[in-house]
Amino acid sequence: MKNDRKKNPRREFLSATGKALAGLGVIAGGSSLLGAATGDAATESFPTADYDWTKHRWAYGIDATKCIGCLRCVEACKAENDVVRDATHFRTWVERYVYLEGEEKARVDSHSDPKNIAASGSEATYRFDNRYQDAKVTKAFFVPKICNHCSHPACVQVCPVGATFKAEDGTVLIDHDYCIGCRYCVQACPYGARYFIEEEGVSDKCTWCYHRITKGLQPVCVDVCPTRARVFGDLNDDSSTIREFVDNNPVQVLKPESGNGPMCFYIGIDKDVS
């Protein structure tokens, strides 16, 4: 079913997908519009001829015990997805949890921490500083964070125009051509996964690299992780790494009480992680 469809920039692809979804009622019935937007095979495969979103159920796994805090994922994500290079716009970020001797609560920091920015040299590069090198650390670990692409996403629920939507394959996407920039979704996400692009006037967040996964590739953060702390795959596929990850480990999700049903599964996180 592969055709010679040209490489499509992410925004164009998402825009076409969103518009197709928004206009579903109008174009249902195989009008010429649908044919023009998605090719002749559209009746068999939606939203594009070479990717059928009804056949996948994507999910993400994070093994915090493997993360070394190198931040390759953060750097790669910023580059791949053209994310604003500063300390307040992240599709993925990594948190450092450190328990010092005699302390019951973790000290937590991430990329917006002034000491880390100073250690990085600028807000456009990312690394953790060495503030704990002389401290007596009893326990420490890194927790990669990303949009949870929830089963019942509060961000999708609150969007007044339906610009953010849940695709059939489980990913939560944003149509930047339809977003009105009210930022209700940013408020509604309990995980802080969304941000606002001031220059474009729209909300943004991780798409699990939708432009890659729909072509059979992995999200870039998964690809670059040197320790395989991040796994991604199709829960419908019994041989996938994510299926194995979920089936063979006692997994946790973040803030389960929110009722959002996160689809990022964690192993190796501690009580203070939220």
Add this chain to the structure above:
Amino acid sequence: MEFAPFTGYVYPNEGVIQWSVMIVIYPYLTGLVAGAFTVSSFYHVFGMQQFKPVARLALLTSLCVMLFVPVPLLMHLGHPERSIYSMITPHLTSAFAMFGFFAAFYMVLLILECWFVFRVDNVERARNSTGLKRFFYRAVTLWSDDDSPAARALDHKLLLILAIVGIPAAHGLHGYIGFVYGSLKARLWWESDLMPIIFLFSAIVSGVALLMVLYVVASKLRRVPIDHACLKGMTYALWGFLMFTLILEGLEFANLVYKGKEGVDAIMEYVQGPLFFRYFVLQFGFGALLPIMIMGLLVALNIKGRAFVIGATICALLVLMNVLMMRWNVVIGGQEIAKTGKGLLTYHLPFWGHEGLVAAIILTLAPFGLLWVVTRLFPPWADPPRST
């Protein structure tokens, strides 16, 4: 990109506080609309005669403020030109999808109500004027000059129906805004079943307080005596509603603290630190307890005359400050408490810019500039010797 200073741990994306002063002004204006409409309804629906001197002024106030309600939202949106999408393709699960419809419905209702309330006056004005002025008032009456007793009776009947529909519409619009916050489970400071009710009652007190100030100021400017029964009636209403609002707000806070859910530690740190002055001193102390005590004294000591006017006006101004602080403390406060439950942020209000202090002040005062013009065109005053 400047980011908000923080303590503790906040998610990196929380570094920019997204809902600005414009989202403080927006529920403030909406509350004034609902409150002013309530004052108007005291007379137009419930027939409370002592509110007659302010009933029509209240209606015009409600209309003038309502015309500005969408402005802060539009100034805040990343793509204001797309705001119409919320009406063309509303996403019905969103608590905000219905705003455009509710607001439009209420706006039409207000315009209709004003039209009927001022219709006979406008017919008379058209008759007694010439040239362009005559054309203006003829146009305003839609070229209808029927002021027969039968037509007036019909006006009254329709007005009553409009006002009866208007009460739930005005309060629905505002309670709905409370729901937008109260239903947002990502923020502990907002997530409260009491939020819509608190928004509603604080709206009523803000509207009553506003009308007290407007009535006193207008009477002074027009050099006409203040109707003490009217001012006293509004003071009583303010006193009662304010006590109720204060109890609701106190209960909400008590609930939050007593339940002690995860994240309450950050909230306690917040209310005892950065929020203390804004919340306990300004909102509760000077904004609610002080006016309740002053109004209690005004009533208990049966104070009359100039002292009563001064006391009541001061109370009304304090309550207007109280409600503004309440909006600020909810909207900004909620965002200053990090979703991590482990940190606090500080919002800095820029001076200039479309979401800055100057824009906010202009936007808050603009409806009253419009009201000044509108009261010139359609005098709402009910003092018999001067009415036209």
